[in-house]
Amino acid sequence: MKDKVINADEAIALISDNDVVTTTGFVQSCIPEALHAALEKRFVETGAPRDLTLIMCAGAGDSKGLGTGRLHHEGLLKRVIAANFGRMPKVAEAAQQNKICGYNLPQGVISQLYRACAAGQPGLFSKVGLHTYVDPRIDGGKVNDITKEDIVKLVDVEGEEWLFYKATKIDVAFIRATSADPSGNLSMEKEALTLDSLAQAMAAYNNGGLVIAQVERIVEQGSLKPKEVKVPGILVDCVVVADPPEMHRMNYGVIYDPALSGEIRVPVDAMPKMPLDARKVIARRAAFELPPNGVVNLGVGAPDGVASIANEEKVTPYITLTTEAGAVGGVLAGGSSFGSSANAHAIIDQNTMFDFYDGGGLDLTCLGMAECDAQGNVNTSRFGGRLNGCGGFINISQNSRAVVFAGTFTAGGLQVEIANGTLKIVQEGRAKKFVKQVEQITFSGHFAQQRSQPVIYVTERCVFQLTPDGLELIEVAPGIDIDRDILPHMEFEPVSINPICMERRIFFDEPMDLLSDLMNLKLWERVSYDADRNILFLNLEGWSVRKKSDIDDLQKVLCDACEKAGKRVNAVVNHDGSRIAEDLYDDYAAMIEYMMQHHYASTTRYTTSAFMRLKMQEALSKRGLAPHVFEKASEAHEALGLDDSGNSGPKPTARRMAEAPMGK
Structure with missing residues (x-):
């Protein structure tokens, strides 16, 4: 019996120049930090391995140099295929400066491509990305001028438009688990999410590649029950115990929370209440769109506040909140724990969750917006000189039955005052978010209209809905003047201005009796x-x-x-x-x-x-x-x-x- 346990330096020494490396991780959770640190250390000390291709789904880092942000050193990477660049800003900067090739593809597509690689298939057919910057008629997902190879193609299948995403074979997979036995069988009892670890390991193994697993501990041979094993040892080449233990935190803000790993259930009444500010106003208004007995996805930022509102208003039992990372039910977590859920009903693999989303399983999604234009197009992927990436936004927004985009009306220094049931703009944001034309189309308003997809746009001061002619102003907050607080801070005029007042209950710091409305x-x-x-x-x-x-x-x-x-x-x-x-x-x-x-x-x-x-x-x-x-x-x-x-x-x-x- 082979003992697969080695140290991080020994494992990283097995990686060669020009290898294609994939890593697990979702935002700040489930990141094999010890492996990233060891790879960075080897390159800084020896200059090898060089010219790697990095493939990853969601961002895996803290935006300040941890996670995949460690791989920014010039010469280490030559190409990146990722859904999110925002968590590794120096890598994004290198791509923007044409120092490395780069593709920004939908998170669900990359997640599902792991399975295609594992099965030896040439790629993936999907409608996800049509009429966005991923469509080859626009940018084909390329992030800069030096990226030439087309890995997204427009194809016709029985008279319908599809995109074909080319699979890239994987040489090395970094995955993460809680426990491993000496044979490499892996369990994830203390992990918040399972993500794509099995599919990534299988993709590398079936390509004759290398699978390196970071774990918290080694357990006795045969002590893991078969159904507890998430990745079988036949797929794993090396097991690395994180040293020091801080390299195996649940996420960058939480060492370990058993409620997020599903090991215990906690009283939700004890969860903190949001202060009544602009973010809460947005979340409260968005919560009025929640579908009882429906399945909901919430994005990061203002949208994840909807989970707190649902909990405050006691409506959580009547809806099922989910995340693209695989959490089903419970109270969705925010901040560094985004993607996980306290008291989850189930935690499934990320690629399986995207199957559910892409197939139409979502009744509603609430997502953020960086820019929105007169046609209802939304940009969250590239704006203000930053390459952020789409994450799961395209999969989710295109395939949810209904969409709520949520965010402040302006950005950069916005201050509001909420008192006596009214909203007052104390200081306007420096940047307009409602612009004539978005810098990049991450969501196509025209495509949504073709499919009769309900779409509204919620801000702290007003609400718009998507119509065939563009955005219509349908609600205005009490205390807000359209000519003073709305129109001067937009680069276009809504197609029709005949709004009603936003629900006044939103602007009082007391329960709204939301359940009565939803039911x-x-x-x-x-x-x-x-x-x-x-x-x-x-x-x-x-x-x-x-x-x-x-x-x-x-x-x-x-x-x-x-x-x-x-x-x-x-x-x-x-x-x-x-x-x-x-x-x-x-x-x-x-x-x-x-x-x-x-x-x-x-x-x-x-x-x-x-x-x-x-x-x-x-x-x-x-x-x-x-x-x-x-x-x-x-x-x-x-x-x-x-x-x-x-x-x-x-x-x-x-x-x-x-x-x-x-x-x-």
Whole structure:
């Protein structure tokens, strides 16, 4: 029996010039730091190995020189294929200065390419990256002028556009685990994530390459149970025990947290509450889009605050939060622990999670935005002179059913004051984020429109939605003046300006009763019935159809009201300030069709939103229903023989009647 345990220097001595090296790690977690340090040490002392190709998924470092940031020394690398460059800024700088070749590919694509390499396949077919900078019709994922080889190709498969990503064979894999036996069997009981360790090891092994595993400890031969072994010893060439132990921290900010590794469960009530600032306002507004019983992904930065809001508002049990790194359920962690989850339901491999995402498993994602333009394109990969990289952004944003982009309205020094339920801009940010044209397209608004993907953009002071003509301003925070606080700080004007007020509860430092909104527990309050005139009023002002179940809930409330009336009713519906997700108009029209068949004698509806009128008219026409949607309440009322105020006599207006509900 071969004992595979050696020291780090002995393992790194086996790497040759021009080798293709891959490493595990996600942001600041699960990084084989001792191996990176030993590789840096050997190169600094001997000048070898030289001209390596580095392949990695997410960023693996602290942005200050640790992790893959150790590999910045000139001559050590000649090429980098990565989803994220932001965690190794000196390597990114070398790429920007044309000192090394570089490709910035989607994180999920690289993750899945490990499997293609392991299986001996030439590459990967995927729609991920179409119409972004990864598309060869734009940049093909190349980050500089000296990068010439095309590793992304546009292909036609049965009349549909696909991208083919070429696989790069791997010579050396750096992976990480908690325990190893002398034969190299690896377990991950104290790791926050499993990532792609198995696929990376298999890719290197099947190419005749070298697999080096960093571990915390060596255990007795045969003591690991078969199902505990995440990487079998047949794939592992060398085992290195991290020395000193700090080289094997769970992440750069946490030595070890058993709640993140799934070894214990902790009370979530004890988790700290976010202060009421701009970040919390953004997270609170984004949380109103959460789909009960749905699967959600949250990005880093402002979006990861949504997990805290879900916990504060006690809605975590009604949604499943996930990360692209493989965490399913629980309370997603932020900061240095981003990517992991406390009290997770499961932790799966990263490439498997991207299979789930790419196949349409996500109901909603909330992601950050560095730049956004008039067409709804978003840039998070290259801006302000920095090569940051896309990470998992492209996979996630393209394949989620609905998308919320979240971030401050401006950047660099923004200060706000939140008091008495209003927002005040104390100091404006130095940089505009809403620009005429983004520097790089990481998300294509046009492609999203082609696929009827619902997209909104949430900031601390306002909310936009994506329409066929570009961005529409739909909500403004209380205390914010459009002409003073919004339009002067954008490089374009939204296509339509007819916003409603953002939900005021967001701006008070107290519970919002978010669960009632997400579960539509008070939807019945929006319905009232005038028995004398046989008119049912439905006030949907400010209400959003975010998911199919919202329509189901509304239909049930309406059916209950009509059944209580005991006969067919004439309905007037106020859609002013409401929103229907782009892909749900037909479902909403189907609900109207059902009500016409079973409960309505007639119905009229109105909204000042030209976009909603157009979309609803299209949906109604497809189902053979009367398509007209009025612009004014008076027009809708007159169509039912009411006066301009919605009355045939001295009775309450439709809106006031909606405030006096008929009861559950």
